[in-house]
Amino acid sequence: MQTDNQVNDLYPIAVLIDELKHDDVSYRLNALKRISTIALALGPERTRDELIPFLDESIDDEDEVLSALASQLGDFVEYVGGPEYAHVLLSILENLAAMEEPLVRDAAVESLNKICQVLSQEQLVEYFVPLVQRLSTAEWFTSRASSTALYCAAYERSTNPAVRVSLRQNFGHLCHDEAPMVRRPAATNCAKFVLLMTKEEAISEFIPLFNSLSSDDQDSVRLLSFDVMISLAKVLQEESDIRQYLLQPLRSFVSDSSWRTRYMVADNFIRLAEVVGINIINDELKKPFIMLMKDTEQEVRRAISGQIPGFCALIDKKAVLDDVLPVLQDLVNDPAQHVRAALGTNIGALAPILGKEDTIEHLLPLFLDLLKDEFPEVRLNVISKLELVNQVVGIDLLSQSLLPAIVTLAEDKQWRIRLAIIEYIPLLARQLGVDFFNEKMGNLCMSWLGDHVYAIREAAIDNLRKLAEFFGIEWATKTIIPKILAMSSHPNYLYRMTTIFAICSLAPVMNAAVIQEQILPVLNQMANDPIPNVRFNVAKAYAVLSPVLKSTGGESAIESQIAPILQVLAKDQDADVRFFAEKSIKDICA
Structure with a gap:
């Protein structure tokens, strides 16, 4: 008759057996995730004598379950009693390495290589090398395929010259x-x-x-x-x-x-x-x-x-000019757009290799041809690497062809192309300078705020914040904030919402003076907007602006303007408006 302790000792195995026989794969996977805990409960000896043999008998299962088991066993050495007993795990992994499913075999091979690292020389010769040889000469190809990935670990760990010779010979047979x-x-x-x-x-x-x-x-x-x-x-x-x-x-x-x-x-x-x-x-x-x-x-x-810049860096400049550039012209005009797109990503990296004079004479015409390419991805890839060329020749030589390409991309019918060019605008702005940017690209950046795709409007707002960080608060106050605030009276409420989102995004780069003189008058007016979504976003905006006001000496504006309006919004007929108003009151007072 079994004692209570004996019953408790058997409980982990019993639970594991039940779950590994469950019809639902997720149950069996969860059971495998707990086998390390079960092994701890059983102790090393019973893990070696009971758990590992049981698992070895249970490998007729779904590939997903067997893959998880194979991965687990690679970290199981400590549970069987340490490196001294690590070889007991090899048998089950050998069986898994012979499975038909590549994912199972790969996981088993990875675990075998892990275990190989902790085996002694005696264990290596007695257990691991024979395992590799058995797999290498097995009848079914899956075993032989798995064995090819075990030779490096076995060879590197072995100190026996005869074993090494044998491993090299056996590997040669696999290559044939x-x-x-x-x-x-x-x-x-x-x-x-x-x-x-x-x-x-x-x-x-x-x-x-x-x-x-x-x-x-x-x-x-x-x-x-x-x-x-x-x-x-x-x-x-x-x-x-x-x-x-x-x-x-x-x-x-x-x-x-x-x-x-x-x-x-x-x-x-x-x-x-x-x-x-x-x-x-x-x-x-x-x-x-x-x-x-x-x-x-x-x-x-x-x-x-994709290899052109790296190879040209290894050869002399004369060889680049005489041998590579003539063929490069053919690639610029390649009939396959994906070839031209790949070239567009890499051609800019040739500028530092050639230097200013040769870049202007030989590379710049190719660069400008790609900027005029009919395929948007080609132009986009060229622009993404513009900085490398700009560092060598300066932006003046590029701007004439650059701007039309940017404008065309900015109006592309595919919104993902428009989104990608927006992400490059801050980089271009740093290269172009504030005057050129104001003259040529300022209106373009503002136009994205009215795009019909929300992701474009969101990216445009983030773009303006980055520009404000780079050009400074004075530039933002004069250039973009008035244009953003002008959208607050647009008939379409989505434009009015964009104004609020832009204000919240720009808040970290603003100060109390700008907020009090330009932002709050417009935002206070929008608190009376007929659309509830606009009103509750105004409430959220107040919570964003308040920390900036507190840190830049504008606490009085919170008490005189923001707090009274939030109190009114907290009594709004719309539940969402009330909720966000009350939340903003708590945030400001915190």
Whole structure:
């Protein structure tokens, strides 16, 4: 007969069993979230003897549940008694690493790698390395695919030369696996594995593996092997070795029949250039780079456009002018708008590389052509990087073409384009200066306050606050506050609401004099507005303005003007108006 203590000891397991058998997935997930608490209640010994075997028998479940279990087990070492017993977790994770669902396998592999870090050398040789070998030779490809991500941790932790040799050999078999679903993760993890090799091991064992992967009949494998080449370049280091072993594969990558492979090269070109050295860049990389700029596939041209500033920073200015800029003209006129948009984001970064004279002569015409592009995103991307060009040549040379582009974007039919250009206005204002801004862009900024899209009006208010912070309260008092207050008498109540929102946003940059002389007279009048929404927003505005008045010597205005009006609003016929008026009274008095 069981004692009460024995029943209580069994209770956590019983609850877990019930919840893990529940029909609802959320119940099973909640149960897994508590297994660490249950393990604490059971103690290390019963966790090893009862909980872990039970969980191992319960892995026939939904992928979401198994993924959560796999993740939990990576942090479970302390609950089974510490590193000394960490190996007891390997069996269940080995089973999870063989599952069909990639999310489950990835979580299991991540947990296995965590546990590997705390294993002793004896545990590593006795338990972890055999686990890796079993997965690597399993019949089903999912196990072999998972095993490719375990070699780095096992190899790095192992101090046994024989074990290391065995691991390298087994990994080589995975790189030649008959299933492309295995060769793909093998190529991905090979890039990490190579970095653990000596130069001699890389040349004798991994160069042949790389050559096999880079010439694979599956383009999905070939494109992943480009990272292996970058890792090999880091390990080889010597210019002569890089020339001997890697340049021919690079030429093959650039002329590969698959655009996806060429895209991968284009998207990672700078990573390779940064590790091969300046001589190889000048002698060997310029031609492949130009080839990718002229590629027939627009996705490749878009990817290489993002690499242009970084590559031009690595070569001399003459090469930029003679080799890159002529092809850049073709990209400016590229038929694909996404290529031009990518170029627009990056072309400004060439200005500091070329210097003022060459930027004015060679780069500025291309820059201005993009500012006239028919596609809004292209112009937007150019404007977003305007500061880099402005720092080199000054705003005067840009303003003639810049302003029409801004005006066109500001009136674009897509509200997201209008919103994006508003966000760049403070940046432009700092570059243009107050006089140019007042003359050319002041009215434009005010016009956004009347936009039919609320998000635009909200962004326009935030824009005015940032401008006031930059240009100062005196500028705001003369330039924008009168225009904002003029909207208070607009027939459409939404415009009147915008006036109140703008006042609240600008409050932190105002002082008592401005509030008393300009703001309060208008706001007091709006307290009598026929629309309740306007009246209760007036009440809220008073609460926002009061702290500014208190901090800048305007307490008298609170007593003489704000408090009496709030008392009236607190008796308003509309419940919302009364609520916000009473709330503002409490806030002001607090």
